[in-house]
Amino acid sequence: MTTFALFGSLVLLMLLRVPIAVALGLSAVIGLVMSDISLEIVAQRMFSTNNSFPLLAIPFFILAGEIMSTGGMSRRLVGFAGALVGHLTGGLGAVAILGSSFFAALSGSNAATVAAIGGVMNEPMAEKGYRPSYTAATIAAAGVTGMIIPPSILLILYGVVTGVSIADLFLAGLLPGILICISLLILNRILAGRLGIAPTPFEGAAGIWESFKAAFWPLLMPVIILSGIYGGVFTPTEAAVVAVLYGLIVGFACRELTFAGLTRAFYKAVISSAVVMFIMNAAGVFAWLITINQIPQTISQSLTEVAGGPVLYLLLVNVFLLIVGCMMNAAAAIVIFTSILYPAAMSFGIDPILFGIIVSVNLSIGTVTPPLGVDLFIASAITKVSIERIVAAIWPFILVLIVDLLIITYVPPISLALVGIFG
Template structure:
């Protein structure tokens, strides 16, 4: 009875729009009261869930991204991306995607990417003759690259939930992230040719070199993050802290876009963002502890395997489930709730945990650009000041591209396992 009411409370709260963190805590509270478990277990399990060293990556990378963005990084990255690909047909669209790929190595979150790149690129694309709906759709689709190319906040969450190496997770996302970016660029170019979108004039090698030098310190931060992980000299958590220090030095003394007062504001804003995620992790640990005690993951795994043990069909079923969930639930919440039981299903059918985690994260990133709860879709539509319905129509070609890349990553494990195995060994 307690288990039934656990899920009834959980589903009812989600339906009426209660925040996911509160939903997890309330449903866990109901279960413990009915089961006679002391309520003191809730703060104990919450603290145990948050007291994980690798979770320090989350406030670290959020702060580093906000510091670099506040220091003037976005405009410099966009200038370099424009000099690199802006002269091709549909160049501003390609610049948008390239900027997201470069910015991905700093922010680690799709929403930060969409807000930063979108606030500059969407108005610029509209002035150049692109429709607002196309500009918003392209920006939203490109923002999904952010949490795939390292660093990645969702992959940090996955590592904390399962004990899978965060360093391996970061490396696993590199090739799929590049494939996603290249796929979006090809789609953008084809649409640009078909619709005769404008292109920027070639400004010469001098402008390319000047733009590179202007963006050098921003690009070096990406190299610092990835190089530190590849070398093994620092852990992902230590990399995040080094990135914060680097961002402060560059923002204060090189780009000079930061002031001491703005740093204080950025630290407060970053702390609020990180706290929201960590509270969600804490309540999810309580909920996960209950599920483990009731052996729910094992029951789900046994039920799926009773239907089929065909790995191809299991991957398809998992993808369909995550695509549907991603349409209605926020990414991190969906990962926290669904990842452990689905991982049990995946490992029981012989799927590599790193491979599974990569396509699961990619799957839920696609959910950020699908209605009715596509956060990046809403954000970009607001920036472009166009109705959401028009953006939904415009994003269809990019969604199809993302789904094609998802299929490749899901059914070709080599794409996500080769680089971590090459760097860290089998």
């Protein structure tokens, strides 16, 4: 009865368009009342959820991304991407995709990636003759890499929930992120070729070198962060603080970051961090309640019996999470459903790092699927294109992302090769 009340009330509140954090909190309260547990536990569990050193990485990486974006780093990265691929068929679409992958290595956030790259690329793509709906779809789909390429906020959350090494998860996310980037570049070339859009002139080696020099300092940041983590110099959480400090130094040294811009960056980072942590707090209470009611164990046992083996189990997980991603915020979903799906995955002998990548890729695809894909709404706000038109244009990208997901799921070395070498 408690299970039905918990999930039934959550679904009902979500259908009523109640914000996900509030819906999770209210559902948890209903479950606590039905379980005859004091509501004081809500405050205790919220505090317990926040009382985690690795979670500090989230607000700092968000702030680092905002500082880089405000300080003009996204424009420099786009310029370098343009020099590399702008002359190809569908060049500006390729620039948006490659630029998003570069910026993802700075921010770890899909929303920040879509906002930063979309703001730079929208007008140039429109001037070059790209259809507004195609521009919006490309910008939204490219943002998916922000949740896979390290430092990924989703991978941090997964590591906090499961206790898996966040440093290993970062390493494991690199090749899947590159795979997604390459597949989107190939699709963009095919689709842009059908649109008949002429490429821009090639700037030559000199143009690439000049744009590289301009983008050198922002490109150096992920190198410093990852080498510092795997060299044992600092933890992923400390790396987030280093990223903020590095962004401040580079922004002011390049004279593109002003104190007014820094104030805006702090403001945006506080809002984004508050949203994520509010969701985490509510999801933490909800996850604790379903755990003490033995719901994960019951579902895990049922899934184990139905699947019978890891191949079918991973397929069921993919289908389930793709549906969840359409309806629920990724941060909330990873906290709640990891606790349900993780035990069965371990019983099948699935590598916990690989499983984290699979879960994260699934939920990242949810950011570009209707009805609640957050990247769709950000791209719509930037390009002034309706959600309906973006959805009509983005389906080829979604299909390619699902193919990528299946490849990542059933070819484990893509995720685990670098961990085996450097982990």
